[in-house]
Amino acid sequence: MRKKIIVKRKGQFYIGNSSVPFSGVIRLVDGKVYRYTLDGRKILLSKPKPDPQRIVDNFWQFENPQRRGFVNGLYYPFVTANGNTDIGAGIDMSKQTAAFRKEAQRGLTPQRMNQELYKRANEHLRKVDTALRRYTNYPDTVSPQIKEGLADIRYQVGSLGGFPKLLRAVAKGDLNEMRQESRVMYRNNNTGKMEYDKRRHEARLRNYFHYGQGGMISPLMESIMPNAYKELRPEQMQREQTRRAAQKIQQKAKAIESYTNVRNNISASLAKSNSLLR
Numbered sequence: 001m002r003k004k005i006i007v008k009r010k011g012q013f014y015i016g017n018s019s020v021p022f023s024g025v026i027r028l029v030d031g032k033v034y035r036y037t038l039d040g041r042k043i044l045l046s047k048p049k050p051d052p053q054r055i056v057d058n059f060w061q062f063e064n065p066q067r068r069g070f071v072n073g074l075y076y077p078f079v080t081a082n083g084n085t086d087i088g089a090g091i092d093m094s095k096q097t098a099a100f101r102k103e104a105q106r107g108l109t110p111q112r113m114n115q116e117l118y119k120r121a122n123e124h125l126r127k128v129d130t131a132l133r134r135y136t137n138y139p140d141t142v143s144p145q146i147k148e149g150l151a152d153i154r155y156q157v158g159s160l161g162g163f164p165k166l167l168r169a170v171a172k173g174d175l176n177e178m179r180q181e182s183r184v185m186y187r188n189n190n191t192g193k194m195e196y197d198k199r200r201h202e203a204r205l206r207n208y209f210h211y212g213q214g215g216m217i218s219p220l221m222e223s224i225m226p227n228a229y230k231e232l233r234p235e236q237m238q239r240e241q242t243r244r245a246a247q248k249i250q251q252k253a254k255a256i257e258s259y260t261n262v263r264n265n266i267s268a269s270l271a272k273s274n275s276l277l278r
Contacts, residue, residue, distance in 0.1 A: 011040040025138070033138050050144040052121040055151050056089070058207070059117055062156075062200050063090030074107030083189035088113045090155070091120075124151040131160045135171035142170060149182065149208025156184060156200070178209045 004026065005016050012021040013036045023038045025045065032046040060067075069078035069087055077087045085093045087104045096104070108116070128150045132139035150170070154160050160167060169177035183201050185194045 006036065008040065012038065013040065013042070027138070033141050045138065045141040047141060048144050050125055050147045050151070052118050052125065054145075055121040055124070055148050055155075056114065056117045058148075058152050058203075059089035059121070059155060062203070064088065071107075074109060075104075075113050076107050077104055081190075089117055091116070120155065121151060124154045127154060128160065131167055132170065135167050143211050145208050145210070146170060146178070149204045152204065152208070153182060153184060156197075157186070175209065175211070179205055182209055
């Protein structure tokens, strides 16, 4: 595949020797994604990478804040309130390899536990990117804290396969949809019933599903913040969506009005021609 050479001439960008100014989104050889505008701006869309340690801290906060199973300086398996046997911050022993279960029975040091959780956080982040690629060619333009929220959901439920609407909302930059579709239901092993994890969902809304590191590359998000990293509140998104909907209605009304005027002019011309023929 030929590489595109982008040059700037007279305040605008062009591809090679083309005489047509270039605007659009493109990934350069440095691996980063940029948006080029007709007014001569080159906007970096790629975001900083997520922080695995933030994800690990969240694991502890919601999976085992009391550090249950920590005895004499080592972490051991313990039975959770939900009836599972876990170790550390929510590592389900029933889903681990025989080698890990054997190691866990001997106890894990805090350093070894953090190493294991850090490895799992990174693995979930890689799987988040894989899931996002089904909905966008530019997963690296998603704000890091949003990816951290997706990784936290994946750690809790095991997969993002059941969240297509959430992933689509992330790709579109639809904050309201993200907040709604990030709800998680889990099975209470003691009652056998599905329950809504309200506490963890609300924490994700506070900490993850916002644009602390810039927005998406969708037209809607670009119109709101084309050249700045700033948080977008849900009400701002709603106002912009309402404005765009009203704008479309106005455009349709103008088109109908224009068509009506043309039709009336034609009718008037025909009437005048007929009167001259009499």
